[in-house]
Structure formats: structure tokens, C-alpha cells
Amino acid sequence: MSLSYLAYNLGSGIGPVLAGYLFWSHTVWIYWGNGIAAFIGILVVMFWVREPKHSATDEYTEQPELEKATDGSVWQVLRQRPRLIIFTLLCTLLWFALYQMTMTTPLYLSHIFDKQGAVLFGQLMTFASILVVLITPLLMRLTNQQCEMKSLAISGLLFAFGYWVILINTTIPMQFIAWIFLSAAEVLLVTKEGVYIANQSPSSHRGRISGILTTIRNLAVMPTYVLMGHKFSNLVTKVHGQ
């Protein structure tokens, strides 16, 4: 999980830089590059990624009790394990905090720094991409022996602290310092949530449970975009007295 996240962030860090160089003189190659990268990804998954087959004998293997393959629909499994739903709803709150990094932050920075806000946001995004690649192995090592839920609780505290720093100090260096905490929180959330769900799901239903829980989370987060846009609009109106 952390390895795929690491690869994703490496791509997110390198991609925009390459696109920036190609944008004016070789625009066509941005799209060719996207297509070729996606095609290589498909080939890798097609030929080298294997899904283990599940059978009735799975229950006699060395797998932990919670991960043993079971029969029945995904809804029956979720009914038997309500903690997965509770866990997802709590993680939704963290995802709400995470999405504000890319939704409320550009609005906030434009409000504070005017035209410089967009440039600063771009710099913060690149900074976060590099930081995530550097700190992911470190955080994985530090939280290796810790249960996933405690790591996610720490992620929540880091989000709260990061946004608090952004709120109390509006200087540019402090924005970067705040994003160190926010990036660490992001790493813990993205890596540990999937691990917990995988550990608590039967191997036969892992993909389906993960898909359903992701859908529940996205549905729950959806209205928050409208809510935060509305809140921010009210705040700007109050400040400018219009």
C-alpha cells in the first residue's frame, strides 16, 4: 500500500514538471506520454499481477481469522463487521480534512496573498509531492508496530495542528511548515486506511468491501464541497463587507 502510494507520488511529482517543459513547444507529447504511461501500466498489471485463487480449503490455512475467505454477499459480511462501516465514517472526517488541502487552500491563499496565492499554491503542491516521497518510508518504519487506528488518530491530530498553524500565522514560510504536518497526515491516512480494511476483510471479499467503503466515503464527502464553498464565500463577504 505504501509502495503504491510512493509510486503514485513520484509520478505526481515528476509528471507536472515534465508537462511544464513540454507545454509550449511539444504539447502533443504530453498526451502521447499520458497514453504510453497508461498503456505500460495496463501491460504490467496484465502480465505480472496475479490474484490468488480462493477455495474452501482457505479456512485451514495460516491466514488470520478475520481474513479467511467466507461465503455470502458483501452486505452480509459488512453486517457481520459493523466496525468497518464505523471506521469508514470516521476516516471520512479525515478525508474531508485532506480534501481541504486542494480545495480550500487555493481559495484561502488567493484571499491572503492575492495573485501570489496561485504561485504559492503550486509551490506548496510540489513541496508536498517531494515531501511525501521522502517521509513515507520513514513514517512506515515509525508506525510499523502500531495499530492502524492509532496511526489514523495521529493523522487526525496532525491535520488539526497543520490547519491551526495555517490559521494563526499567515506568513509564507509558515505555510510550508504547516504543509509538513499536513503531508505527514496525508501519508498516514492514505496508507493505513487501506491496510486496516484489508486486515479486517475476508480475502474473498476484500476488493468488493474496499470498493463499497470508498463509495460510501465519497458520497459522504461530496456535500462538503458545497458546504465549504458556501462557508468561504460567507467569510469573504464578511471580511470585505459586501
Next chain:
Amino acid sequence: MIIVTSFIAALLLWALSLQQSKKQDVALAS
């Protein structure tokens, strides 16, 4: 609002992890 939400999520997750470890201890003891 974001700070409060993150903080509440952290507290609830911590409480859930404590409850889960208690359950595991009871299961091991029995």
C-alpha cells in the same frame, strides 16, 4: 471547522482502537 473535525476524528479513532485492544485482551484471557 476543519480543525475541530480532524480533532474529533482523532479522538474517536483513538477510542475505537482502545476498545478494540480491550476486546482482544478479553478474547486472549478467555
